[in-house]
Amino acid sequence: MSNEPVWERPEPSGKPSPTPLSRDLIVSAAIRLADAGGLDEVSFRKVAAALNAGPMRLYGYVETKDELLDLMVDEVYGEITPPPSSAGWREGLRHVAHGIRDATKRHEWFIDLLSNRPHQGPNALTHLETTLATVRFDDIDQVLGAVGAVMAYVFGAVRGEITELRAERSSGMTEEQWQRASGPYMQRMLATGRFPTLARVMHESSDTDPAHRFEIGLGYVLDGIATRHNLAWRPAGSASEPSAQSP
Template identity: 80%
Template sequence: MSSPMSKEVVWDRPEPPSRPSRVPLSRELIVRTAVRLADEGGLDEVSLRKVATALNAGPMRLYGYIETKAELLDLMVDEVYGEITPPPPSAGWREGLRHVAHGLRDAVRRHEWFIDLLSGRPHQGPNSLRHMETTLATVRFDDIDQVLGVVSAVMAYVFGAVRGEITELRTERATGMTEEQWQRASGPYMQRMLDTGRFPMLGKVMHESSDRDPVEVFESGLGYVLDGIAARHGI
């Protein structure tokens, strides 16, 4: 008997039996439609009613497959996790974690809303669990707490770096200005501030740093994290 706190998860709940219909439905079709709506307009475009409209189906029919919006979002996250290929079984910890990091970044670049749902407690869908299992398994340390620490450090970097990339993309769309255009527009003010002599390091950044491809920037930061892990554990 289940405890009072237990809850049937959507992955354990069977779909309604199929029946003849002008608009055939399935949980997979509902989720993929929701992902498409989110890709086109963000998470504000995702609701059971809007998905039903996109499928030309009555909203009440969807409740037989998915009971709440929270369930729908969980299923969408799991759908995207299913797109991320696991690292090769033969990969070492550094190669494996680099593979995972770039896989997550690529997934977020395809589905910007994905980063907004990667916080809080771990997701428990089958693809999410597979992703966690293969990520942890690539770090072959004897101490499981060290494994968790290493993976957590890398994921903290990945989520922070990618969230920054997506924030910049959204800012460009909202303002109509690229980062380079914004920097040029604020250039006279920044130059006056630098001329005070109070910000020598910022001056070096503005005048001496090079423009780099976002992938190169991401890889560089990831390298610092992985090098730090290697140094700490002497590997």
């Protein structure tokens, strides 16, 4: 096995073959399989079959499944557009947050691979660089703290959304159908008076859609960062942006 990262390893020299093969084709086929059936569908055998090639041919381009997963993740990172250069820290981080959520809506498996280990592909590094660069605080530790807080929220919120979607598919019931089915039990439990706050949630909370709930939670995190560093909100394109002040 090569010690050279897959990003820097040259592909095999082209050989005459009725079935063209490249690293890009392999990654694209793997992503299609994962999009259709999840990460369990990604194997060298299935990817090779999708490309009408023998599995052994793939090893010249990708040596392990972990490498293939890394390449897939990096491809999705490449779909996330960077924040506009004129954006302030708040607008920039909101842009990144929604970009990650949108990418995960297209590729549900993406969230399963985001926190297992650091990603060092060229697209992942570019994504990280542009995300950090949008937070123009003087102290780099404050930059890392702000970005880390937003990413922790994003990963958790998006994972929750995807988990709900998967549960809905596995049960065969929509959220509304599940609520109707569990309604009588919940009504009996709330009637005991032991759960007054949950009763308020059931009877008073707004039925917002997932995108709205995501934006509300993101706003709380961004407001918290602003409050901690005594930052005033400024619209995108402001001439200047205040530096973070130590709390």
